[in-house]
Amino acid sequence: GTAHGEDFAGAAGGVSNDVRHQRLPTSAKAIGDILGQFPELRIVVADSTSHAPQKQLGGDEEIALVARPYDSGSTLTVLQSDVAASVVYANPICSQLDQLILRSLMFDDVLKLQVSHRGVFFVQNLVTSLQLLASLRDTHTKREFLELVKDERFDLLIRDLVKFAQHLDFRAIATVATSLMALEYRYHALFRKLFPPAMKAEIPDVATAVQLSDALTRAGYLNSILYDRIAIFINGSEADVSELVAAARVYGTLERFHGEFFEGLSRRLVDEVESMSGSDLATVVFALSNHGDLRTQEPLMRAIADIVGREPNRFATYDIVTCLHGFRRLRLCYEPAIVSGMQACEPQLQHTWISRLPGVVSASRLAMLLEASAYFGIFVPSTTDAILRNVEDVVDYVSERAAIQLVFSMAVFPGVAARHEYLFGLLFRRIGAGTSWEKDKLRVFALWISQMVQFPWLDYDMHPRTVNASLREWVRVRQGHGSPYPREVAQVSCELEEMGVGHTCFKQVDAPYELDIVLEHSRDVLLVVSEVAANTGRPVNGALLQLTHLQQLGWVCHVVSRSQWRDLPIDRRQEYLVSVLHRVERARQLRISGGGTVSVLGSGQGGLVSI
Numbered sequence: 001g002t003a004h005g006e007d008f009a010g011a012a013g014g015v016s017n018d019v020r021h022q023r024l025p026t027s028a029k030a031i032g033d034i035l036g037q038f039p040e041l042r043i044v045v046a047d048s049t050s051h052a053p054q055k056q057l058g059g060d061e062e063i064a065l066v067a068r069p070y071d072s073g074s075t076l077t078v079l080q081s082d083v084a085a086s087v088v089y090a091n092p093i094c095s096q097l098d099q100l101i102l103r104s105l106m107f108d109d110v111l112k113l114q115v116s117h118r119g120v121f122f123v124q125n126l127v128t129s130l131q132l133l134a135s136l137r138d139t140h141t142k143r144e145f146l147e148l149v150k151d152e153r154f155d156l157l158i159r160d161l162v163k164f165a166q167h168l169d170f171r172a173i174a175t176v177a178t179s180l181m182a183l184e185y186r187y188h189a190l191f192r193k194l195f196p197p198a199m200k201a202e203i204p205d206v207a208t209a210v211q212l213s214d215a216l217t218r219a220g221y222l223n224s225i226l227y228d229r230i231a232i233f234i235n236g237s238e239a240d241v242s243e244l245v246a247a248a249r250v251y252g253t254l255e256r257f258h259g260e261f262f263e264g265l266s267r268r269l270v271d272e273v274e275s276m277s278g279s280d281l282a283t284v285v286f287a288l289s290n291h292g293d294l295r296t297q298e299p300l301m302r303a304i305a306d307i308v309g310r311e312p313n314r315f316a317t318y319d320i321v322t323c324l325h326g327f328r329r330l331r332l333c334y335e336p337a338i339v340s341g342m343q344a345c346e347p348q349l350q351h352t353w354i355s356r357l358p359g360v361v362s363a364s365r366l367a368m369l370l371e372a373s374a375y376f377g378i379f380v381p382s383t384t385d386a387i388l389r390n391v392e393d394v395v396d397y398v399s400e401r402a403a404i405q406l407v408f409s410m411a412v413f414p415g416v417a418a419r420h421e422y423l424f425g426l427l428f429r430r431i432g433a434g435t436s437w438e439k440d441k442l443r444v445f446a447l448w449i450s451q452m453v454q455f456p457w458l459d460y461d462m463h464p465r466t467v468n469a470s471l472r473e474w475v476r477v478r479q480g481h482g483s484p485y486p487r488e489v490a491q492v493s494c495e496l497e498e499m500g501v502g503h504t505c506f507k508q509v510d511a512p513y514e515l516d517i518v519l520e521h522s523r524d525v526l527l528v529v530s531e532v533a534a535n536t537g538r539p540v541n542g543a544l545l546q547l548t549h550l551q552q553l554g555w556v557c558h559v560v561s562r563s564q565w566r567d568l569p570i571d572r573r574q575e576y577l578v579s580v581l582h583r584v585e586r587a588r589q590l591r592i593s594g595g596g597t598v599s600v601l602g603s604g605q606g607g608l609v610s611i
């Protein structure tokens with residue numbers, strides 16, 4: 001029989017069982033269409049390469065067996081229901097043409113209608129044709145798809161849509177954009193035509209608005225005032241959690257920060273985090289880490305961090321990496337969440353390493369996970385070793401960016417480089433092999449200092465080109481070879497003099513650093529730094545690595561946050577310094593009592609208190 005079952009029309013109302021071994025399309029779509037028209041018909045399904053019958057279908061039970069795969073993998077039923085639910089036809093001819101189009105099962109069937117019925121097509125029929133072509137892509141081979149986009153009839157359909165794009169409503173615009181992306185056909189002449197009517201058309205619902213936004217961002221349109229209009233609509237609507245998460249995923253990839261959208265998102269999701277899945281929470285963290293204002297987003301991030309700390313098993317390993325990396329990008333230090341997340345990843349990492357199976361997390365994601373904890377100086381020894389063992393198995397596939405992250409982590413954590421000496425040497429050689437180091441020159445120069453101070457045994461020198469360029473950036477940012485913030489250091493020194501505390505400013509040492517303030521008759525140093533965690537004030541990133549270097553040289557460092565110092569009223573600065581000096585005294589007593597040198601990694605808030 002044919003795809004639409006026309007050959008069986010004469011047998012309607014009483015199909016005989018003599019109809020056997022008819023050659024039917026093997027797709028569940030065609031069989032479902034025919035069984036839907038003739039429920040009493042019994043069909044023998046034959047293999048596509050053989051005429052021998054394999055299974056006989058018929059009756060209500062057998063029809064259900066066909067209908068289930070047809071509903072999940074076919075196009076006709078889904079599109080018919082979608083069109084029926086979303087389109088109100090003012091003209092019966094338009095409705096009949098849509099039904100004719102939706103009965104097509106192949107690319108060529110749709111394209112033939114573009115020529116044979118071109119004179120009577122409505123604009124909605126063009127939209128339905130493109131939507132059906134996009135839905136049929138999975139049922140065709142790659143070669144057939146390439147022939148489709150080269151077909152002159154397909155080009156005629158696209159040019160007609162360009163011509164009549166101004167007459168599309170918002171739902172049709174979303175359908176066209178989504179269909180083009182499903183076909184991976186970025187026809188920018190048509191995309192550009194969609195923006196003016198989308199700015200004027202009435203937005204029907206949040207789902208359609210998010211659908212259009214997602215298609216446009218995937219097409220490369222990351223900066224448009226259309227997103228402002230959609231954000232205002234979403235904030236003013238009663239969207240559910242799934243729609244808000246989908247919108248956050250889209251707006252997290254845009255170039256421009258939409259503050260009002262994220263503020264409304266945080267306010268509406270902060271009470272819903274307990275009921276959200278781990279993947280949804282990771283999506284929200286990803287969006288906020290790309291575009292977020294800590295003044296409004298920090299409560300939501302703190303609520304998500306509490307869940308990561310309490311229920312890490314709610315998250316997949318990939319989602320844990322996303323969350324911890326998002327905290328690191330925003331400089332939000334949630335130690336319980338970082339420790340619990342790292343420990344939750346350890347069993348899977350151990351299993352992957354022992355079984356030698358391909359890991360579900362790539363080397364780049366493993367580097368992000370380890371760096372997310374090293375960024376704040378939070379050391380989880382067992383998980384760190386598990387990560388590095390897995391990285392060593394795939395060291396040939398580690399990118400330069402991942403190598404920089406891993407070397408930084410191994411330099412911050414005590415004893416890790418010595419335990420993984422072979423891997424450390426291979427990763428260090430990767431720095432400077434490409435161009436990724438140019439995006440992070442400050443860290444690369446800090447790693448060169450680490451080689452001089454911490455790893456003199458390393459039998460490999462960083463390329464001079466890399467060292468020289470990184471040194472120039474280091475000097476530019478720090479405004480010379482001395483203290484990077486001499487003005488704030490002078491202010492701290494004046495306050496200490498008024499308090500009667502003996503000290504020395506700008507002390508030179510045998511290192512590429514200048515000590516800001518050295519307290520009298522001691523090895524205690526006060527350093528004014530800008531790289532501190534936004535919520536706790538503990539040193540992070542380059543400042544943490546600098547403290548590690550100075551600790552290696554025998555100095556005990558205590559940080560003064562530059563941003564917090566500048567925000568303090570003048571009459572409260574001495575009160576702040578008193579709290580810092582109390583911490584210095586406690587650390588000194590600990591050393592005298594036999595506790596040894598205080599580790600930078602256990603410095604808590606680095607001497608900062610809440611004023």
